[in-house]
Amino acid sequence: MSDPARRIFIAGANGATGRTLRRLHDGPHLVPHFRPQTAARDGAPEGAAVLDLGDRDALHAALADCTTVVQLIGTMRKRFASGDTYASSDIGTTRQLVEAARGTKVDHVVLLSSVGAGRPMGAYLQAKAEAERIVRECGIPWTIFRPSAFDGEGHRAPPGMGTLTRALGLAKYRPIPIESLASAIHRVACDRAPLEAVLEGDALWAVVDGA
Numbered sequence: 001m002s003d004p005a006r007r008i009f010i011a012g013a014n015g016a017t018g019r020t021l022r023r024l025h026d027g028p029h030l031v032p033h034f035r036p037q038t039a040a041r042d043g044a045p046e047g048a049a050v051l052d053l054g055d056r057d058a059l060h061a062a063l064a065d066c067t068t069v070v071q072l073i074g075t076m077r078k079r080f081a082s083g084d085t086y087a088s089s090d091i092g093t094t095r096q097l098v099e100a101a102r103g104t105k106v107d108h109v110v111l112l113s114s115v116g117a118g119r120p121m122g123a124y125l126q127a128k129a130e131a132e133r134i135v136r137e138c139g140i141p142w143t144i145f146r147p148s149a150f151d152g153e154g155h156r157a158p159p160g161m162g163t164l165t166r167a168l169g170l171a172k173y174r175p176i177p178i179e180s181l182a183s184a185i186h187r188v189a190c191d192r193a194p195l196e197a198v199l200e201g202d203a204l205w206a207v208v209d210g211a
Contacts, residue, residue, distance in 0.1 A: 007031060008189045009049065009063055009106075011097055012072030014038055016150065017112060021070075021182040029190075031066055053093050059100040068189045069097050070110045071135070074128075086127035094131040098138035108142070108192050110185060111135045115148045115172050115200060132198075143188050146200035149175040172201030180208045187211040 006029055012018045013032030022032055022045075034044040035052060044050050049062040063069065073093045098109060117128040135142045184207045188194070199207055 006068055006190050006192070007066045008068040008070055008186075009033060009066040010070045010072065011053070011093060012070075012074070012112075013048070014042070015072055015074075016178060017182055017185070018072045020178050021072075021186055024179060024182055025186045031062070033062075053096045053100075056096070056100055059096065060104065063101050063104045063106055065105070067105055068108045068110065068192070069101055069106055070112075070185060070189055071097055071131075072112045072185075074112070086123055090127040091130050091134070094134050098134060098140065101138075101140060106140060108189065108195070109135050109138065109140050110189050111142065111144045112185065113144050113146045115146045117146055118198070118200070141192075141195045143194060143196075144198045145181070145185060145188075145204065146172070146198060147176045147181055147204060148173045150178045150181065151175050171205055174205070176204075176208065180211070184208045184211040 008029055009031045010018050010021065011033045013022060014034060018032065022030060028047065031047060031049050032045060033049045033051070033053075036050055038044075039048070039050045051058040051062060053059055071094055074090050094111065101109065111131060113128045113132055114125060116125050117132055120126040120129040132144055135144065184199075184204070187210070188199075188207060194207075197203065
């Protein structure tokens with residue numbers, strides 16, 4: 001059950017995690033963000049914020065009645081051909097969101113990152129680590145999720161990965177059903193807790209199990 005006092009802006013609402021979150025927890029407390037070109041192509045639900053994140057004034061206005069920003073935007077190498085990069089998608093949109101949130105009622109930023117961002121190796125994790133740094137230093141209370149591989153919405157963990165990670169006690173690498181991740185993100189956003197917390201491994205699964 002959502003807290004009616006919380007109003008949650010979802011950046012990346014049309015991605016796998018965003019779609020799942022909206023499907024499981026749809027309601028007037030959610031403000032899904034759609035880019036104008038996406039809305040024109042696929043349509044957008046009632047109450048959506050249809051704008052380019054680069055339009056600072058429009059984004060600031062969209063956040064005026066929100067308490068929470070949930071940042072789910074990220075990219076993959078296969079999208080580079082269409083112009084996406086880690087710098088623009090993972091880092092740039094995070095910076096745009098937190099800069100626009102300043103001076104509004106937003107008092108919580110929830111960031112979807114990735115396992116391994118604490119010790120980044122390679123361009124992907126380095127981008128996630130930089131997005132985390134921006135959130136940590138933005139002056140707004142935050143929560144960071146660092147899941148491992150997703151299961152669902154077209155994502156599949158390698159066969160046997162779940163069994164192996166359980167057997168070896170490697171909780172932070174255990175695959176996570178995307179429904180469980182989406183529900184945990186929703187619960188943290190509604191509860192505004194835990195704050196200043198990086199949810200990885202056992203800490204993540206404790207929140208998932210309580211969602």
